[in-house]
Amino acid sequence: xxxxxxxxxxxxxxxxxxxxxxxxxxxxxxxxxxxxxxxxxxxxxxxxxxxxxxxxxxxxxxxxxxxxxxxxxxxxxxxxxxxxxxxxxxxxxxxxxxxxxxxxxxxxxxxxxxxxxxxxxxxxxxxxxxxxxxxxxxxxxxxxxxxxxxxxxxxxxxxxxxxxxxxxxxxxxxxxxxxxxxxxxxxxxxx
Numbered sequence: 001x002x003x004x005x006x007x008x009x010x011x012x013x014x015x016x017x018x019x020x021x022x023x024x025x026x027x028x029x030x031x032x033x034x035x036x037x038x039x040x041x042x043x044x045x046x047x048x049x050x051x052x053x054x055x056x057x058x059x060x061x062x063x064x065x066x067x068x069x070x071x072x073x074x075x076x077x078x079x080x081x082x083x084x085x086x087x088x089x090x091x092x093x094x095x096x097x098x099x100x101x102x103x104x105x106x107x108x109x110x111x112x113x114x115x116x117x118x119x120x121x122x123x124x125x126x127x128x129x130x131x132x133x134x135x136x137x138x139x140x141x142x143x144x145x146x147x148x149x150x151x152x153x154x155x156x157x158x159x160x161x162x163x164x165x166x167x168x169x170x171x172x173x174x175x176x177x178x179x180x181x182x183x184x185x186x187x188x189x190x191x
Contacts, residue, residue, distance in 0.1 A: 011049045013039040018060040023093030027057055027101035054105040061109045064094045069120050077120060078175050079168065085148045086164045096152045099145070117141050126180040140175055147171065 017038035021030040032053050036043035050056040068080040084092060098109050121137035122130070147167070150159050159167065 007049075010039070010041055010045055013041065014046055014049060014056070015060055015063075018056050019064065019094050022057060022060060022097045022101075026097055027053075027103060027106050032056075057101075057105050058109050058112075061094050061098045062112060065098065065109075065113050066116055069116060074120075074124060077124065078172055081117075081144065082168045082171055083164075085144060086151065086167060092148075092152070096148065099149070100153070114141065121179065124179045132181075136178055136181070140178055143175075144171075 014035060018030070018035045021034055021038060030053075032043050032046050035056070036046050039046075046053075046056060050059065068084045069077070071080055084095070086092075098106055098113065118134065118137045118141055121140050122133040125133035125136045127133050127136070147159065150157060154160075
């Protein structure tokens with residue numbers, strides 16, 4: 001096996017271990033030693049490949065959290081994001097770790113992700129006014145984050161046990177209406 005292949009495998013193992021631990025324990029509760037132990041490598045390799053815990057956290061979080069934005073055409077963006085938010089996948093766990101974690105590293109990642117999601121949503125807004133598109137995008141982002149928080153953190157109420165397909169259908173109707181605006185509604189979106 002070549003050295004490059006070993007390096008790539010080690011890097012992947014560190015990222016996978018970091019995602020598991022950050023998702024379960026947050027940024028503050030995860031140590032570089034624990035990540036290295038979970039990956040089965042010396043912690044010096046973590047520093048070699050990522051430089052520090054902050055850089056590891058940023059890469060582990062952003063790669064998964066930005067995946068729904070890049071995974072398909074703009075027409076299916078809302079569906080992809082809702083699937084990711086309602087899913088119990090490692091990607092969703094890492095996303096929530098970013099929301100729950102404190103400190104400057106998590107804040108920087110939240111800023112990056114917030115800007116990327118807001119820009120993607122604004123591009124779907126049915127308006128030529130960039131300021132109005134940005135407001136609509138932020139309203140949608142706030143709502144989606146609220147839904148995610150209710151289901152993953154508060155873990156109470158009817159939304160916790162609601163069928164994912166039903167939640168997705170309700171949210172899509174409202175989100176499309178918000179983004180389209182009152183003058184540009186398509187037939188069938190207001191139902």
